[in-house]
Amino acid sequence: MNNNHNRSFFFNVDSFTILLFLLLMAIGWFNIYAAVFTDETVSIFDMNTNFGKQLIFIIVAIITGTAILLMDAKFFSTFSPIFYAITILLLIVVLVIGRNVGGNQAWIPIGSFRLQPSEFAKWSSCLLLAKYLSSGNFKLSDLKTQVVCAAILGLPMFLIMLQPDTGSAMVFGSLILVLYREGLSPYYLISGVLMIILFITTLLFGKLMVSLALIALTGLLIYHYQKNRKLLTTFIAGFALSIIFMFSVDFVYNHVLKSHQKGRIDILLGISTDLRGAGYNVNQSKIAIGSGGLLGKGYLQGTQTKFNFVPEQSTDFIFCTVGEEWGFAGSFTVILIYLVLLLRIVVLAERQRSSFNRIYGYSVACILFCHFFINIAMTIGLMPVIGIPLPFLSYGGSSLISFTILLFILLKLDANRMGINS
Amino acid sequence: MNSFFTRRYIIQGLFIVTALVLLARLFYIQVIDDRYKLSADNNVLRKLIIYPARGIILDRNEKVLVQNEPVYDLMIIPKQVKPFDTVEFCRLIDITKKEFDKKYKKANNYSPYRASLFEKQLSAKTYAAFQEKQFQFPGFYVLARSVRYYPDSTAAQFLGYIGEVNDKEIEKYAGFYTQGDYIGKSGIEKSYEDLLRGQRGVRNIMVDVHNREQGSFFEGKYDTLAVAGDKLISSLDKELQLYGEQLMNNKIGSVVAIEPATGEILAFVSSPKYDPNLMVGRQRGNNYMKLLKDPFKPMFIRPTQAEYPPGSIFKVVNALVAQQMGAITAQTTFHCPGGYRYGSRGFMGCTHVHGTIALEKSIEGSCNTYYGYTYQRMIDKTGLKPFKAYTRWREAVMKFGIGAELGIDLPAERDGLIPTADYFTKRWGSNKWGSGFNISLSIGQGELGITPLQMANVMAIVANRGFYYKPHLIKAIGDKKIIKEEYTIKNSAGIDAKYFEPVIEGMSRVVNAPGGTGYFSKIVDIEICGKTGTVQNPHGADHSVFVAFAPRQNPKIAIAVVVENAGFGSTWSAPIASLMIEKYLRDSITRPKYYTERIIKANLLPGQKRVLRPGIKKDSTTSKPVASNAIPASTQISSKKDEQ
Numbered sequence A: 001m002n003n004n005h006n007r008s009f010f011f012n013v014d015s016f017t018i019l020l021f022l023l024l025m026a027i028g029w030f031n032i033y034a035a036v037f038t039d040e041t042v043s044i045f046d047m048n049t050n051f052g053k054q055l056i057f058i059i060v061a062i063i064t065g066t067a068i069l070l071m072d073a074k075f076f077s078t079f080s081p082i083f084y085a086i087t088i089l090l091l092i093v094v095l096v097i098g099r100n101v102g103g104n105q106a107w108i109p110i111g112s113f114r115l116q117p118s119e120f121a122k123w124s125s126c127l128l129l130a131k132y133l134s135s136g137n138f139k140l141s142d143l144k145t146q147v148v149c150a151a152i153l154g155l156p157m158f159l160i161m162l163q164p165d166t167g168s169a170m171v172f173g174s175l176i177l178v179l180y181r182e183g184l185s186p187y188y189l190i191s192g193v194l195m196i197i198l199f200i201t202t203l204l205f206g207k208l209m210v211s212l213a214l215i216a217l218t219g220l221l222i223y224h225y226q227k228n229r230k231l232l233t234t235f236i237a238g239f240a241l242s243i244i245f246m247f248s249v250d251f252v253y254n255h256v257l258k259s260h261q262k263g264r265i266d267i268l269l270g271i272s273t274d275l276r277g278a279g280y281n282v283n284q285s286k287i288a289i290g291s292g293g294l295l296g297k298g299y300l301q302g303t304q305t306k307f308n309f310v311p312e313q314s315t316d317f318i319f320c321t322v323g324e325e326w327g328f329a330g331s332f333t334v335i336l337i338y339l340v341l342l343l344r345i346v347v348l349a350e351r352q353r354s355s356f357n358r359i360y361g362y363s364v365a366c367i368l369f370c371h372f373f374i375n376i377a378m379t380i381g382l383m384p385v386i387g388i389p390l391p392f393l394s395y396g397g398s399s400l401i402s403f404t405i406l407l408f409i410l411l412k413l414d415a416n417r418m419g420i421n422s
Numbered sequence B: 001m002n003s004f005f006t007r008r009y010i011i012q013g014l015f016i017v018t019a020l021v022l023l024a025r026l027f028y029i030q031v032i033d034d035r036y037k038l039s040a041d042n043n044v045l046r047k048l049i050i051y052p053a054r055g056i057i058l059d060r061n062e063k064v065l066v067q068n069e070p071v072y073d074l075m076i077i078p079k080q081v082k083p084f085d086t087v088e089f090c091r092l093i094d095i096t097k098k099e100f101d102k103k104y105k106k107a108n109n110y111s112p113y114r115a116s117l118f119e120k121q122l123s124a125k126t127y128a129a130f131q132e133k134q135f136q137f138p139g140f141y142v143l144a145r146s147v148r149y150y151p152d153s154t155a156a157q158f159l160g161y162i163g164e165v166n167d168k169e170i171e172k173y174a175g176f177y178t179q180g181d182y183i184g185k186s187g188i189e190k191s192y193e194d195l196l197r198g199q200r201g202v203r204n205i206m207v208d209v210h211n212r213e214q215g216s217f218f219e220g221k222y223d224t225l226a227v228a229g230d231k232l233i234s235s236l237d238k239e240l241q242l243y244g245e246q247l248m249n250n251k252i253g254s255v256v257a258i259e260p261a262t263g264e265i266l267a268f269v270s271s272p273k274y275d276p277n278l279m280v281g282r283q284r285g286n287n288y289m290k291l292l293k294d295p296f297k298p299m300f301i302r303p304t305q306a307e308y309p310p311g312s313i314f315k316v317v318n319a320l321v322a323q324q325m326g327a328i329t330a331q332t333t334f335h336c337p338g339g340y341r342y343g344s345r346g347f348m349g350c351t352h353v354h355g356t357i358a359l360e361k362s363i364e365g366s367c368n369t370y371y372g373y374t375y376q377r378m379i380d381k382t383g384l385k386p387f388k389a390y391t392r393w394r395e396a397v398m399k400f401g402i403g404a405e406l407g408i409d410l411p412a413e414r415d416g417l418i419p420t421a422d423y424f425t426k427r428w429g430s431n432k433w434g435s436g437f438n439i440s441l442s443i444g445q446g447e448l449g450i451t452p453l454q455m456a457n458v459m460a461i462v463a464n465r466g467f468y469y470k471p472h473l474i475k476a477i478g479d480k481k482i483i484k485e486e487y488t489i490k491n492s493a494g495i496d497a498k499y500f501e502p503v504i505e506g507m508s509r510v511v512n513a514p515g516g517t518g519y520f521s522k523i524v525d526i527e528i529c530g531k532t533g534t535v536q537n538p539h540g541a542d543h544s545v546f547v548a549f550a551p552r553q554n555p556k557i558a559i560a561v562v563v564e565n566a567g568f569g570s571t572w573s574a575p576i577a578s579l580m581i582e583k584y585l586r587d588s589i590t591r592p593k594y595y596t597e598r599i600i601k602a603n604l605l606p607g608q609k610r611v612l613r614p615g616i617k618k619d620s621t622t623s624k625p626v627a628s629n630a631i632p633a634s635t636q637i638s639s640k641k642d643e644q
């Protein structure tokens, strides 16, 4: 249909998205430099330091992105089951021979670098999900389709939980938004939100208070809608489920969660304020960001993120450096760039003719959104401390390259959108 | 085409709302809320460790043995250094220009912004001179620290020393110490490290991005104070210790004095001594190497680490054990024709022909024959197989605190040695051996190893008529004066009190009866009970040994003196013990000056010419004194042990 793509490999590639991509990587690199910077730092290109290595990662990411654009677009759809199988295999391998870093068995050492299979599981799962949903006349209202989708996402999620890397596993949960876009009943989302509310209120106010509130609420609803038989059953079933859920929250919290996870949740909900233990990271991170003020302390002038006050400052807490040195202006800019990127990806997804491309596009948006939200919310105390990187900004080769692959597959699919029949 | 198209707006809406929530929160904590701003001028918190003063150690009369003294480290922050007169500077702190350049480069390489050590431990004089002109040298400042100081330079081996932690120690104490911290390396400093070191404090200060101090954080609200280490009161009597060290001048050996009623060690002399102040300060490294290389091994803690066959003093133990076992009574007599014959050809000589001799006299005259027979009765004539009887005898002897470490509060105490029955069975190829195969054990020679501390403890047992408290060096810990529980437990030697009298009578005659081997060491009005011994030394002149306690009734001091290569027990060890006893009981010496002078001035180090005073009675078990430069075997054990 379209012969123009022969003129240039990069014809039709969405240059606006590429611009945002480069911008985020540049911001990340400058802030990693700032996070490690001290007066003794010799050269910005020193390859033994985090920022030196990140520069290599950025170059590798750009090469990887370009390579993806040069590939055949059908490749990703055709081979998605194989990618998926390989990453599942790697996730099993990492549990056996992986290196334990910070309590998580998440890394396979390769030479002086380390490979993190959970990062690659993200895009391979998205590809398979898109492939499955686009390869027939499946309806997400069917239970069977729902079960298969849950299995595709659940398997890597389960393996990652075993590492145990709760943060990365949670990211898979965000793909429920994709399913919603493709026709999943909104009740799944609504009940998900209700469950979160119930979880928090149970921990904050205790089972008794929440039970009383639920009884009152159900009574009120029944009284108000007493004419409607169908709604009444829904209310009573909902009430029963809520009570069961509440008790399981109690059980999970007391018997399943590990003490450090409990600690992080307690800190977040304000149940405890242990500023030396579990609350240390969040408190230091809030101090760093809060001390930035409106315009920040200036590049390389941040003090909180140096001297190791904020732990993991160049990886999961990189946003602290942004907040401290560039102030609210900097935070605003970074968040705006992310928002524009996310909205742009939705636009790209929606303009696809093939449902494979569209579903994949939404998956990319959801994964980036999930990382973006959880990471920043964590640094400012809106979420418990969950160690997942900020896409394109955080230090780390595996995450940067994997996000690049994730995004560039979409760009390739988009560049080729006219050449595919749907 | 897709019926759920409108859901894109819900998803986009979710993205926008989320971003707005994050922005609202960020606006709140960054712009509105001041709580997270430590202060307006880019300050940051830094924790400074405050080192507590190490606990001091006092003697039993609460006189200082170790205390802390301030020293002054010269520090540098290279970035703050401005051009100055280097010649004047080098002259002030007494270094060459070359050394100055080297040190400056090292500091600058470490960090131009952070303080590093430029010159360690300036003397008070240098510090005073430097302080006057300090304003001329910006970037340099002086940091006061404290180091150990020993006002009387005494009791070095007992006090031990501290040094920088090594990697092993850092690992062992999991995070308590960091590089550059000090830790007890030997002696009391090591065994009481966890009490002496105290508790560190933390001072929170604000620094800017260049690590420059900007003041205290919240006026010190979150600071914690350092808690000084516990004060230790030792059992040592400083005057007695100093006197003992003086008497042992130019001699190799030990003096250990114990208060029998408590097990408290009154004197702990390990000779040659060294000045503990050598292990402090700028020359520490050099001094340490010198001490390690010294052929007379001053770092070797002789009272607990040197093992000797005890010689005749062991007859006291055998006399008591034999009575308890029923092998002899106070009335038992044996005939001494000038030696003891055993087996078909064996003969153990005696110095005299004692004729018919009983227990008291056998101690007084140190008759080898008597103990040959006694030992034979204990081993061969019990109805048990001899190797089994030997084991029973060995167990009885070990109840005196011999052959196993006593548990003194010093590191690296040695067990000593009494061979097991298995040892002899292995050596003779079958268990059909009897007293004739190790008859020298009857008179304390041969395969026996007893430390001077164990010898003194045996005397404490005799003084107490049958029991002892574990000898210890620290009698009270901290302001509450706590004593370790293990040192309050009475240990029985397994001998009934009634068996002691004949032995004590014999020991009294050794010193107080004309003709006794210790008569030369008698003190008017103080009844000393003692026993001389001579330790055969295959490497050179014999070692002189004397053990005693005094007074006979209600004893206050039990003592063991070993002087290596000094010949007879009566010649050197007995007078030293006697002077120590008098010093402790009377606090003055009634003997004429020449008596003490002779001892203080005597140089008995190997390789010196011997002058034997005439008129001193020889001890029984002797061999020809052979002058030799060799170091006694017992002292060749490396003194490095206490470094580990």
Ligand SMILES: [Zn+2]
Binding pocket: B336, B338, B339, B350, B351, B352, B353, B354, B355, B366, B367, B368, B369, B370
């Ligand atoms: Zn005899």
